[in-house]
Amino acid sequence: MSIVVRRLLLVSCLLVSACSYLEPPPQVRGNKVDPESLKELSIGTSTKADVTAVIGSPTARATFDDNTWLYIMEMTQIRVGQTLGDVDQKVVILSFDGQGTLRDIQERGRDDGYQVSVISRTTPSPGTEASFLQQLLGNVGRFNATGAGGPRGGGGNPTPQATP
Numbered sequence: 614m615s616i617v618v619r620r621l622l623l624v625s626c627l628l629v630s631a632c633s634y635l636e637p638p639p640q641v642r643g644n645k646v647d648p649e650s651l652k653e654l655s656i657g658t659s660t661k662a663d664v665t666a667v668i669g670s671p672t673a674r675a676t677f678d679d680n681t682w683l684y685i686m687e688m689t690q691i692r693v694g695q696t697l698g699d700v701d702q703k704v705v706i707l708s709f710d711g712q713g714t715l716r717d718i719q720e721r722g723r724d725d726g727y728q729v730s731v732i733s734r735t736t737p738s739p740g741t742e743a744s745f746l747q748q749l750l751g752n753v754g755r756f757n758a759t760g761a762g763g764p765r766g767g768g769g770n771p772t773p774q775a776t777p
Contacts, residue, residue, distance in 0.1 A: 659715040680709040
């Protein structure tokens, strides 16, 4: 092999290895629940205080049920163009009875989610019936020639004169 080809091969290997080195590690967002910690909890005997001591405070509580705790975790990684991409998603749902005893443990992943489609439509609002030109010229002649402050120099209302 010639020296030029060897140098070109060396430079290309260095560039490829540098690109893989520059890739940042995934970031965990939210509460990552360790599976070993979940095994420490037992249904029917663990309480809310036990759960908080073992896996920490929940990310959220259900909107209409204070006895349902949600531990939400998302793992993201920066991709091309500095955009975030989802690597993994997980939700652990803990349900308690009225006395605060653990009743159920569920785990949900990305496959359990629903795809939501966005509907693009507009809501009519007052004042949008006029065209752009009508809105632009609609205020011509509506303003006082001396300005909103009243007569020049004095501003405000004149004081009444006392009559003898």
